[in-house]
Amino acid sequence: GCNRGSDTAGGRIGIDMPRTDTDFWNSYQQYLEKDLDHGGPAALPLSNSQNDIAKVVSNVQALTDQGAKAIVMAPQDTGAITAELQRLAEKKIPVVSVDTRPDEGKVYMVVRADNRAYGEKSCDYLGRKLGGTGRVAELQGDLSSINGRDRSEAFASCMRKKFPKITVHELATDWKGEVASGKLQSLLAQHPDLDGIYMQAGGAFLRPTLALLEQQKRLEPAGSEGHITIISNDGIPDELDAIRAGTIDATLSQPADLYAKYALYYAKAGLDGKTFRPGPTDHGSTIVKIKNGLEDQLPAPLVTKDTVDDKKLWANQPARKK
Amino acid sequence: METHDRAAAVHAEGIVKRYGPTVALDGARLTVAPGEAHALVGRNGAGKSTLVSVLTGMARPDAGRVTFGGAPAPDWGDTAAWQRKVACVHQKSMTVPELTVAENLYLGRFQGTRTIRWRALHTRARELLAEYGVEVDTAARIRDLGVEQRQFVEIARALSGGARLVILDEPTARLDAGGIDRLCAKLRGLRAQGVAFLFISHHLQEVHELCDTVTVFRDARHVLTAPVPGLAKEALVAAMTGEETAAVRKPRTGARPAGEPVLRTEALALDGHFAPLDLTVRAGEVVGLAGATAGGSTAIGETLVGLRTPDAGRIAVRGRPVRTGSVPHALDAGIGYVPEDRHREGLIPGRSVAENATLTVTGRLGPMGTVLPSRTRAFARRMIAALDIRTTGPGQPVSGLSGGNQQKVVIARALAREPAVLVAIRPTNGVDVKSKDALLGVVREVADGGSGAVIVSDELDDLRVCDRVLAVFHGRVTAEFPAGWRDHELVAAMEGVAVAGRAPGGPPGAARGRAAPGPPDTQGTEGTAP
Amino acid sequence: MTETATPSAADVADRPPPRRRPWAEPARWRDFSLVPVIFVLGVIGFIVSPAFLTQDNLIGVIQQSTELGLLVLGEALILITGRMDLSLESTIGLAPVLALWLVMPAHGTRFAGLELFPAWAALPLCLAVGAAVGAVNGFLMLTLRVNGFIATLGMLTMLRGLHVGISEGRSIGDVPESFAYLGKADWLGVPAAVWICLALFALGGAALGYLRHGRALYAIGGNPEAARAAGIRVDRLTWIVLAVGGVLAAFAGILYTGHYGAVSASQGNGWIFQVFAAAVIGGIGLKGGRGTLFGALTGVLTLQLVINVMTLGGVPPLWTQFLNGMIIIVALVISRFTSGEKQD
Amino acid sequence: MTETATPSAADVADRPPPRRRPWAEPARWRDFSLVPVIFVLGVIGFIVSPAFLTQDNLIGVIQQSTELGLLVLGEALILITGRMDLSLESTIGLAPVLALWLVMPAHGTRFAGLELFPAWAALPLCLAVGAAVGAVNGFLMLTLRVNGFIATLGMLTMLRGLHVGISEGRSIGDVPESFAYLGKADWLGVPAAVWICLALFALGGAALGYLRHGRALYAIGGNPEAARAAGIRVDRLTWIVLAVGGVLAAFAGILYTGHYGAVSASQGNGWIFQVFAAAVIGGIGLKGGRGTLFGALTGVLTLQLVINVMTLGGVPPLWTQFLNGMIIIVALVISRFTSGEKQD
Ligand SMILES: Nc1ncnc2c1ncn2[C@@H]1O[C@H](COP(=O)(O)OP(=O)(O)OP(=O)(O)O)[C@@H](O)[C@H]1O
Ligand SMILES: Nc1ncnc2c1ncn2[C@@H]1O[C@H](COP(=O)(O)OP(=O)(O)OP(=O)(O)O)[C@@H](O)[C@H]1O
Ligand SMILES: [Mg+2]
């Protein structure tokens, strides 16, 4: 493993990838590598914890043993990282937590788009589109993943409060496309009058869902009669294509590029001993105080047919480095 | 015998045991007086082993009661308690292959309080085995031992337990002559100390040599209990089979005019097993290879049928050379094979009799590589009839048959292809007298039908049907006997006493060396933590 | 008269009932041991929702079973031969990825391939990859004689890693039409996948029942030494079976890709447990030489029905997994008692 | 000459040559067959990064091995007894959750418990749950006689589901101090977990080596019938071993909770494969009656070292899994040849 970056003056950054087998995290990694190669801070080689919190900890320890002076991680379990965060705090190593907000233990900065916001925005959008009545299928993620749970809970409570006349069918899927497709198919057989679908992860569910609807002859372009309103989360290129094609209506673009950019930005800042205060930032987001640190809540723009060609969307940016 | 009842070392009556549809024991009874050597005989599947497992607490009878010395048997499941009442050498090997000899000897009865003292254990084990003339490294794992040595480990374990009653279920089936003698000596010794025996065997002369009383089982029932002395062999066989026996096959005298050679080997050799061998088997001829299991004769047989690849030499059948070391080629060339151990190489337990019997002829049971069930059944029925196999039908799983009948299925499989030459290794192992005659008769008929046959065995009964017998010792043919040989000559030759030709006589059993070579010197530590 | 225990479910079915006490031979009943379970599930399904018995739903269930079904078919053959192959769950993903990687245009699409072969070659290539994986497993088990369970477990991890590495964790959309066709086409109003899957099961069943090499598999699984002594080429056949298993997994991958419209990076991830569960509750013995493909098929349908019924019944997501596990156990117990056989 | 005693080409091939050569006896060497692998890994680690040989790093590796190690210890005992238990991977998560659920305050914290017991009871309760799970497995395998592999697979799914159901998928933080202590305490500058884990392995090893009941496990695994004939209470002992396995898994859960500061919702998820891999490359036979705990321990360390070295070596994330799998296979092959025994 060749160590990237030149100036190791302020020490190096250790970065752990939560997993590499999904579109989203894969793009995240590619943005990281691009930024690192283009004059980003000096970093140790990336490690991969294959979605296992125990591996996160062992990787981070290996990184610090190698002299990492700041850590960028994305613990997919916000509880079981506590002890490690305390250890890092003792060592005065700033931690940037991407995408998830650890329950306890000091973090220098949390970089994420609020997942509860995903749930609420999706709920709002669907609710308005359906005029407050109808039947909606929710393709949930893995119940033991914090992000999935936040989206589910936010979506559920929002629906209960704002659109009580909409029936929601929650389908747990472990982020698995075939599971989602199977359960959705059963649901369609049971309730052919399905009006809307909320996909918590476009990366996993988009293709299977579209394929299913196509086979079921239920894939009407947006606006036409019998169209099933679909809102997705993630904002990967495929989803934008689908929106252009009118097969789905909207998505929430989870900014992989900004995740990468500001993860490194804050890590560097941490190395240089900068400190931040709550309040609006220069990049259109706001830093809020959380009980164990700060959180920079990046915008997660709602993408619809009107905004789908916005150049600022990460998925619209020129082909990523290979 | 009712007088014995109270004191009887073991008394069982009204024992019923069913295995699914098969009734293994049907109101069977047995009484062994203290200090008595009691023989239990019966045809395969008569229920002997089943009774044994009932008497040893291994199987729970559906009905009936067992008493030891008048006291009722221990509770079912409390095997340790049964152990104290009765020691047993089971028919199936009851050793743990991965563990050492010493540990197997003291399995479940390590003396001492808490932890095991291995050094002491090994010393005791070594001494114990020495009594049986077995010198194996007590640290060797059982799986690295020979069949006979394993058997002796089991025997030693049973006899050393200090039980007043010892059951031996076909203990001699896996021993060769030398071993049998040492066993008999040991048993006589223990009898002198008043230990009672229940001895199961298909070798009636052993019964005559060892036992005072014999009980006969037939079809899961008790048919006869009588003192051995003065009980004619014919009478015994009649009791076992329930019919007057045809006179036992008379040993063949004088070789018949032999046909052209069907099997010929030239300088066939396998290092460490047997020296270059030139063997010719002619049509209509049955050739015996006499030798202890460990003496290399088995290896010869297995090389002939392609299970082993020889280091040198050629095999030809009917003049055409056979590719060595390949079973399919051997089969195609017309070599039929009856393996030594039906449980290991013979049968596919879960499958039906029909499937097992037709395993070698699947090519002929339908067009284009298909196998038609109808033809399979028909074929199997013919075989069942021809060999009179006791089974509920072609569809019965072969594991439900008794040993003798299982053996017949194996032979049926070998005969299915009408082989040019039949190679049978200890074909009557663990088979009752009646079936034994039947099986040997079959082999004979095959030969008379114009094929050749090779019988590899150390059982004289097997060899009697042969036209010629070659004695094999330590991998070389040490002597050749035409039909009409006398037992002790052959025995002596088999065991390397007489180096060649006709040996000076002497009663069987006199001056017997061990036929089996020394034990393997593998040593091992059983898996203990560092 | 009684019949030979020929394993093909089909021929057991159309055989006249045995005259001899039937319970004498569990072998025959093992194949049907799940039928009661399926029946019960059907009743429950009908109770919880009228939608259950609609053609759409039932066909849906079967269609969702096809990919898993093919894996089970492959695994069943391998288990009957007395071996195990865990790596099937990775083959179903890797084979399509490799094939597409070889044919997809080098640039333009999101996933850049090598464009070494024309698009139509994707399908045969995919199957070839499957065969190759099977062959490698064979090499590990038969030549190096390492423990099959762990060897194929290593393969499972390695192939999944290869999949992720090549696809860079992305799911591959817009695959060649020829490649996606089988997975999404309808024939006579029923998904092609269903026809194909059933056909393959029937074929396999017939082969096991009526072909000498098919019968040989039971012999090998039941007692390899005896099979060898009977002139069966044990190693060669085992090798072939492993390869066939790989091919079936690859084919399942093709159907999957068509069915779900893309090769996802986690395709088949974690399926192997279901595969084993289906096979075993379907009566396939893990020790080899036992079971029929019909039984295996009922196993697959059972598992799929469970999920379907739970979805229709609207089981709260938090508790689906719990119920799922419980039902597997119940089904296992039921099948053990209806077949009346102790399972080792 | 002695080979002819059990005359099968296969046997002969893997029987060591008769002459008295210590290295010809596999049993002795099987336990050490991974030592060369570990050595090689050490060298590689040293080459790729100076950080490898630092005390922090090595202790870290061992500490991270403790939880997996305890699972392997439990599984090893069960495998030696000739059984299998897949559900350990769920027990490690469920046991703490249930225990905490019973003791945690009914409201206030993020996770609402029942508050039935005082906080200190959490630890014993946790172990009790583990034992209970083991007992249930025993019931399935020994009383109902269903296939252990699938039964425990069902348990795996069911228990994981129970875990998710009770914890609602959340990870449980701020556990009672008494519960977390062992997992995070340091004794003599080394994590308590390490001491405990090593002690338990030593204890287990001694028991297997020098206690009657310990030896009995090998007998049961090697030939249960023979064990019964020798007066060993096969079923009772098996049952006990299964319970002990569960207890060890629960204890691993306790260490895990302390170590990572919370009961993660996916605690142990997917570990079982690693457990088996570690045990088998460590020389434990899947068929029972073979292997030693020392070997198992080396297996665990090997797997953990691999991950550590790969991280230090900066293997590109996309390829870690691939390498991981490849190394498992290589280790398996090496251990097969250094031990000189055919495995299957
Ligand atoms: N475990 C079993 N399962 C099914 N059937 C059995 C079992 N044990 C014995 N039998 C049946 O019970 C009958 C008696 O068997 P048993 O072993 O007692 O005969 P045996 O007298 O020992 O025969 P052999 O002389 O070959 O040893 C046989 O027909 C056999 O099929
Ligand atoms: N699990 C079983 N199922 C069906 N039949 C069995 C089973 N176990 C044993 N048998 C049959 O019961 C009898 C008792 O078993 P045993 O081991 O004594 O075989 P056997 O008949 O004595 O042949 P051998 O002398 O070769 O052992 C055998 O005939 C065997 O075929
Ligand atoms: Mg018997």
Ligand SMILES: [Mg+2]
């Ligand atoms: Mg017998």
